[in-house]
Amino acid sequence: MLDGFEILTTSGVVLWSKSYAPLSSSLINGFIKDVFIEEKIIPSSAAADDTSASQHPSYKKEKYTLRWASAKDLGLIFVAVYQSLLHLSWVDKLLDNIRLLFVDLYGDQVRKPHSTVVECSFDDYFDQQVKELEQSADAPQRAPQIVRNHQDPTTTLEIDSAEPLPPIPGLLSGRKSPTSAAPSTDATPTSTPDTSRPNTPLNGHLLSAKPGRGGTSRRARKAASGKPSAVEGLKEKSVGKAKGKQLRRWDADGMADEDGDVPLDYSATSDTDSRPVSSAGVEPADMVASGTRTSKGQYILKDLDDEVHSILQNANQKKEESASSKPTGVVGSSLGAISGLFRNVIGGKVLTKQDLEKPMKGMEDLLLKKNVAREAAVRLCEGVERELIGKKTGSFESIDTLLRASLSTSLTKLLTPTTSLSLLTSITTTNSTHHRPYTISIVGVNGVGKSTSLSKLAFFLLQNNLSLLIAACDTFRSGAVEQLHVHARNLKDLSARERLAKIELYEKGYGKDAAHIARDAVAYAKDNHFDVVLIDTAGRRHNDARLMSSLEKFADLARPDKILMVGEALVGTDSVMQARAFNTAFGAKRGLDGFIISKCDTVGEMVGVLVSMVHATGIPVVFLGVGQHYGDLRTVNVGNVVGLLMS
Secondary structure (H helix, E strand, O other): OOOEEEEEEEOOEEEEEOOOOOOOOOOHHHHHHHHHHHOOOOOOOOHHHOHHHHOOOEEEEEEEEEEEEEOOOOOOEEEEEEEOOOOOOOHHHHHHHHHHHHHHHHHHHHOOOOOOOOOOOOOOHHHHHHHHHHHHHHOOOOOOOOEEEEOEEEEEEEEEOOOOOOOOOOOOOOOOOOOOOOOOOOOOOOOOOOOOOOOOOOOHOOOOOOOOOOOOOOHHHHHHHOOOOHHHHHHHHHHHOOOOOOOOOOOOOOOOOOOOOOOOOOOOOOHHHOOOOOOHHHOOOOHHHHHOOOOOOEEEEHHHHHHHHHOOOOHHHHHHHHHOOOOOOHHHHEEEEEEEEHHHHHHOOEEHHHHHHHHHHHHHHHHOOOOOOOHHHHHHHHHHHHOOOOOOOOOOOOHHHHHHHHHHHHEEEEEEEOOOOOHHHHHHHHHOOOOEEEEEEEEHHHHHHHHHHHHHHHHHHHHOOOEEEEEEEEOOOOOOEEEEEHHHHHHHHHHHHHHHOOEEEEOOOOOOHHHHHHHHHHHHHHHHHEEEEEOOOOOOOOOOHHOOHHHHHHHHOOOEEEEEEEEEEEOOOOHHHHHHEEEHHOOOOOOOOEEEEEEEOOOOOOOOHHOOOHHHHOOOOEEEEEEOOOOEEEEEHHHHHHHHHHH
């Protein structure tokens, strides 16, 4: 049984109340002081909006428990009081229903300008809801039916009596399903489309299982298969022209088949590479979704802020219409928030280290939850603390408000680049002034998406009608050259559809020196009048000194105009060590020029890796990868990133 229920505004005006027992006014006053003024009980992040009352923590004082809900747009608080000994499971439902009813019935009066009194006869609605919820809570529950397990008599199953019993597995008939008895028609898989590898085996060349060896000897099996013996093979080799050592291929029986061997290095040029690629295998890219064109014809990538606004535009139409008339009556003094006036009554205070100790700890935890490295989070909070100690708050300004504003300013200053990041301007200047191609190198650790990010960057440059040469300088990882072959063919096909500039792949296979390949690719691009050279490099661990030492030689020979490091958004504290190691690996006179953060679509609001890498090196983030398509590349909007970190 409830002891009381009150509806009040955040400015302290009681709009409606009902008491079933005498209650002291100290209950509501203590609730307001502890929850909204001193914030001893902090609501969860999900309770910031007008969600269910179950999202708010309970407030207990003396022998009573207080549950509450809120209507944020009207600045209303709904409080239910009952004794702590009782377990009223329907109180949260009552709070949610009363909030909906009161807002629907008297919301217009609360929003009315210059209103000081709200006329409401809410007793009947309230009593009906209490009666209905009490009856539903006291309704007897249907007892479950107990079924004994035939296979294990010691166990029982509880099922609903309204549902039929499931069949017992031990009593199923032995009939086979007609579908299971039918032979499968997919015994041989279909051939793979001829896209990534030109020598994909056909259906007739696929190996199939053979019967076991049985008791026959190896010589008998050799004779039965019709293959020449070792002596006959030697005779044939002595008669014919001497051949070099051939590769060995194993058949299904584990026998070595030395006939018809082909080299497995697919990076070599073949006849199939020169064939035109069918346009049906490549999906058309959505250029409108990934960027826009300026009046000068330049293709500019969208940032995350524009993308979020475009997605939420339809959903916010109704909210914008209702927000056009702001409440100025009873709600006017509530400052439009649940804790509006209660939180801001502590203005005019000179902040000390003791005042900031608890808020700074909470702010540090917030940054860590957003995937910011601990080193960067601690230094940011220390800088904000030094700035705020001795500062006096405003007349209606709380410590929390001042703290968040200071941290937001620090994050904005950190993420805002100090130099121009206009890549198109730099490319145009280099081509026209120095008459040479603009060189961009992509580096990073293993598996972060360097080749994929390079292909996205290539697609962006093709949209600006810049001719590209991709240099395959990852001569170590198996399949790296073939991967760039696929990207180059796809981009060439997309470029042919849109009638854009040319794109070509420069590769020398595997096992070569990557620095010399990069130098030769730059010379080839200059002789053939390419605008941009994109250099793909091998992935390497940042803590492996032997692998990192080769980057200095690479920078000396290739002399790239920009070195971009790809880091993934999933990395936590290790991102600081990665950024520092790569920034110092190119020698004393050379370092990184920017970051590309990949896989940002997998972390949501946890974009703290941007802060970690920029804080460790002072190098800005140039692009963000937000998907797996060529158009899924975005520029950085500092305001949007700071908003995600502070949310």
